[in-house]
Amino acid sequence: ETGVTQTPRHLVMGMTNKKSLKCEQHLGHNAMYWYKQSAKKPLELMFVYSLEERVENNSVPSRFSPECPNSSHLFLHLHTLQPEDSALYLCASSQDRRSGGYTFGSGTRLTVV
Amino acid sequence: AQSVTQLDSQVPVFEEAPVELRCNYSSSVSVYLFWYVQYPNQGLQLLLKYLSGSTLVKGINGFEAEFNKSQTSFHLRKPSVHISDTAEYFCAVCNQAGTALIFGKGTTLSVSS
Numbered sequence: 001e002t003g004v005t006q007t008p009r010h011l012v013m014g015m016t017n018k019k020s021l022k023c024e025q026h027l028g029h030n031a032m033y034w035y036k037q038s039a040k041k042p043l044e045l046m047f048v049y050s051l052e053e054r055v056e057n058n059s060v061p062s063r064f065s066p067e068c069p070n071s072s073h074l075f076l077h078l079h080t081l082q083p084e085d086s087a088l089y090l091c092a093s094s095q096d097r098r099s100g101g102y103t104f105g106s107g108t109r110l111t112v113v
Numbered sequence: 114a115q116s117v118t119q120l121d122s123q124v125p126v127f128e129e130a131p132v133e134l135r136c137n138y139s140s141s142v143s144v145y146l147f148w149y150v151q152y153p154n155q156g157l158q159l160l161l162k163y164l165s166g167s168t169l170v171k172g173i174n175g176f177e178a179e180f181n182k183s184q185t186s187f188h189l190r191k192p193s194v195h196i197s198d199t200a201e202y203f204c205a206v207c208n209q210a211g212t213a214l215i216f217g218k219g220t221t222l223s224v225s226s
Contacts, residue, residue, distance in 0.1 A: 004156070033213055042117075043203070043216040056213060090156055100145045100164075100207045100214060104156035 003027045006091050006105035013081065014113055021076040021108045023091030031097045032074045034066060037088040037107070049074060050097050081112045115140040115206045119217035126224055128196055134189040134220045136204030146187040147205040147214065148178055157203060163187065174198065199224045 004025045013019050023032065034046040048056035049068040063085075065077040074091055088109050092102040120135040138144060145164050149157040161172025168180040178189045187204060204217040 006156075035216075040218075042218045045213050045215070048213050092157075097213065098145075098207075100147055100205075101159055101162055102157070102214060104149075104158070106154070106156045 004091060004093055004103050004105035006089075006108050008108060009106065010109045010111075012111045012113060013078070015081060015083075017081075018077070018079040020078065021089055021091075021110075023074040023076075023105055025072055025093040025103070027093060027103060029093035029095050029103070030071060031094045032068065032071075033092045033094075033102065034074065034076055035090040035092065037090055038086075043090070046076075048097070055097070078110075081110075083112050086111045115144060115208055115212075115215050117204050117206050117215055117217035119202075119204050119220050121220050122218065123221045123223065126194055126222070128224055128226050129193045131192050132190065132194050132198075132222065134202050134204075134222065136187045136189065136217060138185050138187065138204075138206045140185075140206065140208060142208050144206045144208050146178075146180060147207075148172065148176070148187075148189050149203045149205060149216075150174075151201040151203065151219075153200075160189070160202075194222070194224045196224050196226060198222060 007022045031050045036044045046060045047066045052068050067075040088107045090107045091105045094102045116139045118137045147162045148160040151157045161170045163170045163180045171177045201219045203219045205214040207214045
């Protein structure tokens with residue numbers, strides 16, 4: 001247990017479904033991140049939240065919608081996904097955006113069928 | 114913008130042999146550098162980080178890395194590896210202004226007996 005908890009660990013969804021990924025941290029960190037990890041590709045930064053405000057959105061398709069209701073929780077809402085969106089989605093948190101010492105969750109393995 | 118190049122995608126070694134995983138970065142500004150490890154079906158775990166000061170950084174599990182500004186490198190080393198070191202290793206960079214971590218493609222370290 002790293003201090004960052006992601007649920008569910010595995011998710012299989014159809015292209016017409018709507019689902020949400022959840023990330024929770026109780027480390028007192030002020031920044032949270034969503035990364036996408038696909039096979040044979042570098043980790044791709046998707047979204048950055050600092051003090052509950054979205055500060056980076058790296059050209060992510062609108063079928064991915066993040067939500068940060070408070071400093072401890074981060075969601076990734078999914079709808080009408082494509083098979084190429086199948087990947088490991090990793091959440092991370094850090095004390096602030098400058099520290100770089102991220103704590104990662106174990107990830108959600110998403111399969112779109 | 115920053116970028117990271119991990120020069121080897123796979124490094125096979127025998128147990129108790131030394132290992133070096135190479136990482137080069139590109140940035141026009143001062144950076145922070147990191148190495149993370151990912152075991153199967155898990156998230157990323159911080160091995161070590163360079164923020165400032167001594168260029169030789171020691172991390173967990175007997176790993177160390179040396180920051181070389183002139184060669185823009187941050188290679189990871191371990192004098193004697195164990196089977197349990199088999200994992201994916203990621204080099205990462207962020208600038209001191211506080212942008213999020215940018216990761217390399219990763220190096221798979223395979224330790225056999």
